[in-house]
Amino acid sequence: MSLSHATPMLARGGRHTALSGRRAWLIIAAPAVALFLAFWLLPMVKLAGLGATAPTGETANAYWLVVSEPRYWKSLFNTVGLSLAATLATLIIALPVGRFLARHPSFPGRRVLMSLLIFPLAFPGVVVGFLVILTTGRQGVLNTLSQLLTGEPTVLAYAMPGLFIGYVYFLLPRTIGLLTAAVEGIDKQWLEAAQTLGASTWRRFVDIELPALTGALTAAGAMCFATAMGAFGTVFTLGTRIDVLPITIYDEFTNYANLPVAAALSVVLGLSTWAVLYAANSLAASR
Structure with missing residues (x-):
């Protein structure tokens, strides 16, 4: 096989390896991201939003x-x-x-x-x-x-x-x-x-x-x-x-x-x- 034919194949192989590596990292990181969203980000957004409401009997937040x-x-x-x-x-x-x-x-x-x-x-x-x-x-x-x-x-x-x-x-x-x-x-x-x-x-x-x-x-x-x-x-x-x-x-x-x-x-x-x-x-x- 000539070098001109081998170069595109090597490039495709490198891209495939990179995509596989990214997909693996996404799979590994998914549980951590889910936990972060469920137990930190969403409660904090809810907490901050609750503070923006007005207490009972008050007009200001x-x-x-x-x-x-x-x-x-x-x-x-x-x-x-x-x-x-x-x-x-x-x-x-x-x-x-x-x-x-x-x-x-x-x-x-x-x-x-x-x-x-x-x-x-x-x-x-x-x-x-x-x-x-x-x-x-x-x-x-x-x-x-x-x-x-x-x-x-x-x-x-x-x-x-x-x-x-x-x-x-x-x-x-x-x-x-x-x-x-x-x-x-x-x-x-x-x-x-x-x-x-x-x-x-x-x-x-x-x-x-x-x-x-x-x-x-x-x-x-x-x-x-x-x-x-x-x-x-x-x-x-x-x-x-x-x-x-x-x-x-x-x-x-x-x-x-x-x-x-x-x-x-x-x-x-x-x-x-x-x-x-x-x-x-x-x-x-x-x-």
């Missing part, structure tokens, strides 16, 4: 009521501020712990310590809230010690400080594991070379380790912030009077049967979380 009502703004600011504070505190605590675990892989009791640190992953938010009450509630350990030492009660549960402690407790196990793995992935040759050149431990951390951990810190911070923004079980256990957005949504949906406002607040919660995460990722990418 729910979005306008949400943005024009100061108490909803206060709830949003409380939620964002608390989530940012819990995220920052979690990263500050988890980074040195993860760094120690990664740099000392064979110290006695490491496996026991790791299991204890990861153990709270099994707890739902309700149990975390209960633990905060046992620690900082009216009958908690902190209040008992405070009364013995100073004669004054110290109760942190049932308010923002208790919720902050609960969030940090809930987020730490997830973050420590992620940062430990990230520190283990840093090439030790870089650190050894810097040490040979006379760099101090602090300079090696700032100039080598911290830049190498930027991606892991960003991912861990995004996970912490998103989890804290949507957390419900912990705050519900500590008290429904704490003014954060998940409880506000719960009240509008359950206690007042105000579905349009609950839907609008849910959309606001999602958009606020996305905006903060987008800004954090953009800042990390620019650096």
